[in-house]
Amino acid sequence: MKKISSKNKRLIRNRNKLKKVNIDRYRIAVFKSLKNISAQIIDDKINKTIVSASSMEKDLKKDKKNKTDLSILLGEILAKRASEKKISKVFFDRGAYKYHGRIKALAESLRKNGLNF
Numbered sequence: 683m684k685k686i687s688s689k690n691k692r693l694i695r696n697r698n699k700l701k702k703v704n705i706d707r708y709r710i711a712v713f714k715s716l717k718n719i720s721a722q723i724i725d726d727k728i729n730k731t732i733v734s735a736s737s738m739e740k741d742l743k744k745d746k747k748n749k750t751d752l753s754i755l756l757g758e759i760l761a762k763r764a765s766e767k768k769i770s771k772v773f774f775d776r777g778a779y780k781y782h783g784r785i786k787a788l789a790e791s792l793r794k795n796g797l798n799f
Contacts, residue, residue, distance in 0.1 A: 696778070707773050710724075710775060720737065721736075721788060733769065735759045737752050753788040753791070756791070758791055771798050
């Protein structure tokens with residue numbers, strides 16, 4: 683019998699909960715590596731990325747900041763780009779990442795700058 687890791691259990695549990703909420707909302711998908719973080723707003727009906735932001739962009743790369751501050755700045759940029767496209771209702775797909783640290787900082791920054799989830 684194959685053992686399922688706790689990371690995969692968390693991923694499956696989160697995705698099943700999000701499928702119930704996915705009514706007329708866009709999805710914010712988050713990817714985190716050891717050095718960078720990126721987020722994108724996806725329309726699951728047509729499977730297209732509408733808005734994206736990443737810490738690897740030139741504007742964010744030139745400032746030497748710690749990773750949590752970079753996540754907060756990334757949330758502000760993504761929320762600004764979403765408001766330009768008139769997006770306000772979304773749901774937050776953190777994937778298999780725990781809701782703390784950089785992921786929490788990104789989510790709180792998105793909420794503070796006008797996205798509802």
